[in-house]
Amino acid sequence: MNPILDVVVRSLCVYLFMVVAIRLFGKNQLSQLNAGDVVLLLLISNAVQNAMVGQDTSLQGGLIAALVLFAANFIVKRLMFSNRKFESFLEDDPVILIKDGVIDEKALDEVKISKEELQEAIREHGVDGTKNVKLAILEVDGNISVVSEDEKSKQTNYSRIKRKNKRKYLR
Structure with a gap:
């Protein structure tokens, strides 16, 4: 597989996994974090970093992974705005x-x-x-x-x- 496409696919998979995991395990902690939450986020980011870039530890690989994450987040926000069912899946009601x-x-x-x-x-x-x-x-x-x-x-x-x-x- 093309190395750039490999980073794109891996990054998207990790992003989707994290969105679902946050939804399942509670997302309300993300707006203000305690020490345990910060440690968890740091460890998760370290754990999934290799899963996103694979063997490509170059600057280009890291920038592509970051770009894919920003794009995926932008798309998810747009989907939440335009699709009520998708929004209710990701966010609870008050x-x-x-x-x-x-x-x-x-x-x-x-x-x-x-x-x-x-x-x-x-x-x-x-x-x-x-x-x-x-x-x-x-x-x-x-x-x-x-x-x-x-x-x-x-x-x-x-x-x-x-x-x-x-x-x-x-x-």
């Missing part, structure tokens, strides 16, 4: 955790978030307790968005804070 001050225990259990973690997220948004939460949603990126209502002015407030410690969840 999960409602609190509605009108009532915690959805089943949803918390499903996404593996404890009540204490939920309370912490609510406090991070500056809301005093679940009774003042109109809506709390676990977004597809692992962040929790909170819509609250000010008791005095009856004005609805929305806030979204990037969580330091995201929780993985599988469906």
Whole structure:
């Protein structure tokens, strides 16, 4: 096989494998990484590097592999934008955790978030307790968005804070 075509095919195979693996093992950790996640990503990148370029360790081989990864990512993003089924395969839907001050225990259990973690997220948004939460949603990126209502002015407030410690969840 042509060495350049070999790098292209290998890179595409590794890219597709990584997309599926991230989907299966939880992707929400990728927006903010802890030390274990960084180590895992470094080890995975080292493990798949040879699988992508094979015997071609030249600058050309590395650049071709990188170009293929960028192109594959661009195509996947376009497919997600144009095809709802493909998007729902790669990304989970947001999960409602609190509605009108009532915690959805089943949803918390499903996404593996404890009540204490939920309370912490609510406090991070500056809301005093679940009774003042109109809506709390676990977004597809692992962040929790909170819509609250000010008791005095009856004005609805929305806030979204990037969580330091995201929780993985599988469906």
